[in-house]
Amino acid sequence: MSAASEEPADVTEAHRPFPWGTVLSWAVVAIVAAQAALAVATNRNFEWEVVGEWFFHPSILAGLEVTLGLTVVSMSLGIVLGVLLAVARLARSRLIGGLAGLYIWFFRGTPLLVQLIFWYNLATLFPHIDLGLPFGPTLARFRTNDIITPLTAAVAGLALNEGAYMAEVVRGGLLSVDAGQWETVRAFGMGRARALWRIILPQAMRAIVPPTGNQLISMIKSTSLVSVIAMADLLYSAQAVYNRTFQVIPLLLVAVLWYLLITSLLNVFQSMIERHYARGEVDRAARAAPAAPEA
Amino acid sequence: MSESGFMVRAHGVHKSFGLLEVLKGIDLDVACGETVVLLGPSGSGKSTFLRCLNRLEPIDRGSIVVDGQQIGYRRRGGRLVELPERRIALQRRRIGMVFQQFNLYPHMTVLENVVEAPIGIHGEPRASAEAHARELLGRVGLADKAGEYPRRLSGGQQQRVAIARALAIRPRLLLFDEPTSALDPELVGEVLAVMKDLARQGMTMVVVTHEIGFAREAAHRVVFMDGGVVVEQGRPDAVLGAPREARTRAFLNRFL
Ligand SMILES: Nc1ncnc2c1ncn2[C@@H]1O[C@H](COP(=O)(O)OP(=O)(O)OP(=O)(O)O)[C@@H](O)[C@H]1O
Numbered sequence: 001m002s003a004a005s006e007e008p009a010d011v012t013e014a015h016r017p018f019p020w021g022t023v024l025s026w027a028v029v030a031i032v033a034a035q036a037a038l039a040v041a042t043n044r045n046f047e048w049e050v051v052g053e054w055f056f057h058p059s060i061l062a063g064l065e066v067t068l069g070l071t072v073v074s075m076s077l078g079i080v081l082g083v084l085l086a087v088a089r090l091a092r093s094r095l096i097g098g099l100a101g102l103y104i105w106f107f108r109g110t111p112l113l114v115q116l117i118f119w120y121n122l123a124t125l126f127p128h129i130d131l132g133l134p135f136g137p138t139l140a141r142f143r144t145n146d147i148i149t150p151l152t153a154a155v156a157g158l159a160l161n162e163g164a165y166m167a168e169v170v171r172g173g174l175l176s177v178d179a180g181q182w183e184t185v186r187a188f189g190m191g192r193a194r195a196l197w198r199i200i201l202p203q204a205m206r207a208i209v210p211p212t213g214n215q216l217i218s219m220i221k222s223t224s225l226v227s228v229i230a231m232a233d234l235l236y237s238a239q240a241v242y243n244r245t246f247q248v249i250p251l252l253l254v255a256v257l258w259y260l261l262i263t264s265l266l267n268v269f270q271s272m273i274e275r276h277y278a279r280g281e282v283d284r285a286a287r288a289a290p291a292a293p294e295a
Numbered sequence: 296m297s298e299s300g301f302m303v304r305a306h307g308v309h310k311s312f313g314l315l316e317v318l319k320g321i322d323l324d325v326a327c328g329e330t331v332v333l334l335g336p337s338g339s340g341k342s343t344f345l346r347c348l349n350r351l352e353p354i355d356r357g358s359i360v361v362d363g364q365q366i367g368y369r370r371r372g373g374r375l376v377e378l379p380e381r382r383i384a385l386q387r388r389r390i391g392m393v394f395q396q397f398n399l400y401p402h403m404t405v406l407e408n409v410v411e412a413p414i415g416i417h418g419e420p421r422a423s424a425e426a427h428a429r430e431l432l433g434r435v436g437l438a439d440k441a442g443e444y445p446r447r448l449s450g451g452q453q454q455r456v457a458i459a460r461a462l463a464i465r466p467r468l469l470l471f472d473e474p475t476s477a478l479d480p481e482l483v484g485e486v487l488a489v490m491k492d493l494a495r496q497g498m499t500m501v502v503v504t505h506e507i508g509f510a511r512e513a514a515h516r517v518v519f520m521d522g523g524v525v526v527e528q529g530r531p532d533a534v535l536g537a538p539r540e541a542r543t544r545a546f547l548n549r550f551l
């Protein structure tokens with residue numbers, strides 16, 4: 001009560017107490033991290049010189065290329081498929097919505113590994129692929145083995161599976177957009193396709209991008225499954241080397257470091273995209289950064 | 296076109312949501328150039344009726360003709376055929392609507408908001424659409440906000456942008472659903488001023504509002520709805536000054 005008698009002072013005169021707690025916790029973390037880094041760096045068993053030797057080795061880089069190529073192509077196809085499926089699920093037609101639901105149910109409900117093996121062995125189930133009218137004449141006939149190579153089987157397996165997951169990501173995004181926006185585009189007489197493309201999807205992107213980043217990172221690692229159908233991805237290439245040289249740990253480190261490097265680049269890229277779609281927002285963007293390491 | 300001189304002809308409009316009958320036979324004609332204010336207690340069906348006029352809601356019984364076209368249907372060989380959503384969209388293209396919550400496109404600038412429909416739906420060239428948009432923004436007093444994003448504007452400014460956006464399609468009819476109800480009291484006036492201007496310039500408007508002052512000054516006719524029917528209608532001074540029906544009196548007493 002005694003303070004009540006004093007004149008209230010201007011806040012610019014206030015001085016901030018030194019943040020001892022913050023400084024101390026940063027110091028503790030820094031010391032522990034330095035210690036751990038030193039322990040890893042100086043541990044002879046990690047064989048860092050072997051890591052350096054193989055990091056840019058052509059066979060590793062070839063594997064990296066397969067991993068990146070598969071990821072980019074499958075993810076792009078998966079996103080397109082996901083958008084189409086999500087829109088189909090929200091369609092007024094029960095038939096279209098039901099079919100999309102069935103697709104998502106099946107591809108999310110079965111292991112990716114099995115799907116990959118299935119596509120790779122498609123020729124044993126269907127030796128020929130016919131294009132034609134249902135129950136009508138055949139217009140074109142292909143030998144399945146000409147179409148299904150390890151590469152196309154890998155892309156088909158990864159993209160079709162990814163499409164099912166992306167469909168739910170996109171659907172969640174579409175549902176997050178204020179219903180008033182749909183009402184407005186209808187009142188203006190805007191067609192459904194244009195409304196989605198111009199008005200609804202751009203707003204949905206804010207909710208779509210973060211989980212898509214998740215999907216992308218998990219896709220990079222899922223690509224390692226393609227080694228079962230004779231594709232030499234990054235992890236497989238590293239394994240191929242240590243099967244000869246028995247330098248298991250350093251070669252796994254090579255792969256791990258590459259995966260981390262790609263993931264870090266993606267995080268930077270993701271924050272750029274998020275900033276783009278946060279335009280028009282009032283200062284919520286700043287706090288919505290992905291889980292990137294502090295710069 | 297509406298050779299009858301009426302922009303809206305609604306007859307015996309019935310609408311139910313499940314078991315709840317919200318509109319129980321509404322008749323309402325709106326002349327070209329007329330401003331009609333719909334008044335009524337909450338839940339009386341004002342918004343529902345407004346949304347039926349551009350068929351955001353389909354009706355169960357009766358008929359609605361806007362600008363000479365039966366909204367949602369067409370005649371084929373003497374029979375009435377329901378139109379698919381795509382064709383209804385064409386009928387809506389000259390009906391502007393302004394919402395309580397503004398519903399601006401938050402990811403677009405003010406100018407982009409206003410030109411979206413003229414360019415994207417009406418196929419107007421960008422240059423002329425933007426010139427028209429700037430003129431409209433000037434009319435609602437926001438010429439300097441063209442490059443701003445909606446969320447950085449005050450509520451009153453946002454609603455004025457929404458009015459400019461509705462005007463950009465060169466509407467034959469403008470529908471307003473409580474355009475000032477989401478605004479702070481000191482921002483209501485600027486929006487009503489724009490609407491009064493429009494009424495004076497001969498825009499055909501149907502306005503749901505609780506602003507009795509606006510009804511008194513700008514409306515040609517006031518329609519009082521309650522329980523899904525039109526209870527009383529007439530010139531503002533008559534309905535607002537000397538209501539005949541007890542329900543109207545009871546409603547208006549709340550604003551005294
Ligand atoms: N989509 C809907 N589904 C079910 N009921 C609805 C729907 N829309 C409106 N209603 C009901 O219809 C009745 C009339 O609603 P309406 O919004 O037309 O009233 P209003 O006169 O605009 O009221 P207010 O002044 O509160 O806006 C209300 O009882 C409401 O709950």
Ligand SMILES: [Mg+2]
Pocket residue numbers: 341342343472473
């Ligand atoms: Mg209402």
